[in-house]
Amino acid sequence: MLLDLKYLLSHLPPNVDKRDAFLLIQYTLKINYEKLFFIKEIEITVQEFDKLMECIQLRSEHMPIAKIIGHKSFYNNEFKTTTDTLDPRPETELIIDLFLKYFPNRAVPLSILDLGCGTGCIGLSILDFYKNSTLCLADISDKALSVAKYNAKNLNLENRCSFTKTSWFNDVKGKFNAIVCNPPYVEDNYDLDRDTLYDPPIALFGGKDGLDAYKKILPYTKQFLCDKGFLFLEIGLGQSEAVCRIAEDLDTIEIAKDLQGINRIIVFSINSI
Numbered sequence: 001m002l003l004d005l006k007y008l009l010s011h012l013p014p015n016v017d018k019r020d021a022f023l024l025i026q027y028t029l030k031i032n033y034e035k036l037f038f039i040k041e042i043e044i045t046v047q048e049f050d051k052l053m054e055c056i057q058l059r060s061e062h063m064p065i066a067k068i069i070g071h072k073s074f075y076n077n078e079f080k081t082t083t084d085t086l087d088p089r090p091e092t093e094l095i096i097d098l099f100l101k102y103f104p105n106r107a108v109p110l111s112i113l114d115l116g117c118g119t120g121c122i123g124l125s126i127l128d129f130y131k132n133s134t135l136c137l138a139d140i141s142d143k144a145l146s147v148a149k150y151n152a153k154n155l156n157l158e159n160r161c162s163f164t165k166t167s168w169f170n171d172v173k174g175k176f177n178a179i180v181c182n183p184p185y186v187e188d189n190y191d192l193d194r195d196t197l198y199d200p201p202i203a204l205f206g207g208k209d210g211l212d213a214y215k216k217i218l219p220y221t222k223q224f225l226c227d228k229g230f231l232f233l234e235i236g237l238g239q240s241e242a243v244c245r246i247a248e249d250l251d252t253i254e255i256a257k258d259l260q261g262i263n264r265i266i267v268f269s270i271n272s273i
């Protein structure tokens with residue numbers, strides 16, 4: 001059968017925009033995204049049509065595109081994501097920029113910990129730059145760890161990775177030159193938009209004030225960092241002062257703003273530089 005693109009695009013349900021539809025057509029029909037701008041009709045099987053309609057329906061129910069197609073791009077790579085992992089967010093990419101700034105020598109062998117790794121997007125993106133370094137990916141969720149393992153293998157990085165199931169530092173062994181962490185920091189009663197609710201609650205909510213994870217991580221960070229080590233920590237809107245107060249035995253080196261001007265990443269060290 002022939003799919004009339006103009007007709008489809010003018011009859012999309014609410015909450016599905018043209019870009020979403022193009023991404024879903026690209027996913028179901030394996031057609032190059034740019035090509036879609038130049039064609040009016042597409043040859044499509046009944047099964048492909050049904051699949052496309054199912055995806056459009058899911059999007060109209062606010063399911064994020066990444067959850068429908070099962071992957072999301074982050075920094076230089078594509079990461080598998082599922083209902084058990086937080087979809088990588090653009091603001092988290094700032095951790096990679098800061099890491100590259102604080103560790104300019106990419107040949108040096110670093111040992112890195114990604115605490116609450118989810119898809120592994122932070123640690124694996126960094127490991128991809130530091131070819132002599134190793135990465136420990138840690139999470140409390142077995143299912144998130146399986147996704148992180150898949151992503152490590154897919155990026156040919158698994159030989160330099162280890163995986164630890166742990167509640168924060170409880171079962172983490174050793175010391176690290178750098179720790180990267182984007183913990184759950186949303187206040188429990190915060191009214192999230194419907195798209196975000198497709199992420200697992202364990203990846204989102206940080207207790208009544210959103211600070212529970214910081215209270216469990218920051219008092220113990222010092223003992224897991226090597227001399228001159230750094231912690232790169234993501235925070236939520238308006239949390240920088242409270243988080244710095246919790247991190248009283250660490251030195252605050254930098255508070256970096258995201259593209260919206262919100263304090264987003266704090267760089268801590270155990271030795272001032």
Ligand SMILES: C[S@@+](CC[C@H](N)C(=O)[O-])C[C@H]1O[C@@H](n2cnc3c(N)ncnc32)[C@H](O)[C@@H]1O
Nearest residue numbers: 086116117118139140141167168182183184203
């Ligand atoms: C906000 S998500 C971040 C995921 C990923 N690092 C990223 O930036 O996209 C928080 C992650 O912390 C994990 N997590 C929640 N509670 C934890 C705990 N007590 N110990 C270890 N990991 C935990 C969740 O499973 C989730 O993968």
